[in-house]
Amino acid sequence: xxxxxxxxxxxxxxxxxxxxxxxxxxxxxxxxxxxxxxxxxxxxxxxxxxxxxxxxxxxxxxxxxxxxxxxxxxxxxxxxxxxxxxxxxxxxxxxxxxxxxxxxxxxxxxxxxxxxxxxxxxxxxxxxxxxxxxxxxxxxxxxxxxxxxx
Ligand code: DQA
Numbered sequence: 126x127x128x129x130x131x132x133x134x135x136x137x138x139x140x141x142x143x144x145x146x147x148x149x150x151x152x153x154x155x156x157x158x159x160x161x162x163x164x165x166x167x168x169x170x171x172x173x174x175x176x177x178x179x180x181x182x183x184x185x186x187x188x189x190x191x192x193x194x195x196x197x198x199x200x201x202x203x204x205x206x207x208x209x210x211x212x213x214x215x216x217x218x219x220x221x222x223x224x225x226x227x228x229x230x231x232x233x234x235x236x237x238x239x240x241x242x243x244x245x246x247x248x249x250x251x252x253x254x255x256x257x258x259x260x261x262x263x264x265x266x267x268x269x270x271x272x273x274x275x
Pocket of ligand 1: 135136137200201202203204205225226227228229230237
């Protein structure tokens with residue numbers, strides 16, 4: 126069983142209520158349930174964590190370093206665009222990190238076009254709604270060694 130940690134940042138607890146044109150009406154709990162059910166199919170235990178506190182997010186990332194997490198999926202919300210603290214925390218990790226966005230950030234306000242994580246993550250997936258997360262889970266699993274398969 127691989128250990129995949131999904132991190133949701135600031136304001137993402139409001140998915141379902143917030144700007145449905147960008148994010149649809151799916152709630153964070155539903156996103157987490159979809160991830161956990163796909164995880165079961167793929168042989169991954171998916172833990173999901175959301176916080177609106179930048180310090181708590183950094184501390185969760187630090188814990189992931191010591192826990193033997195196999196991969197991290199992160200949608201940091203607006204922190205993506207300016208948080209050097211979260212960037213530095215992610216940069217400590219040795220496992221693959223995949224950046225996720227529900228919306229196509231490149232088709233939105235200019236400040237959303239830049240990610241301060243872009244060059245330290247394995248890759249980015251944006252614009253597919255909940256499928257951005259599911260694709261990120263598949264992509265992260267494909268990066269991990271699978272001793273069962275020749
Ligand atoms: C987001 C895009 C960010 O620009 C925004 O601040 C969010 C959500 C997304 O999932 O599309 O909070 O990360």
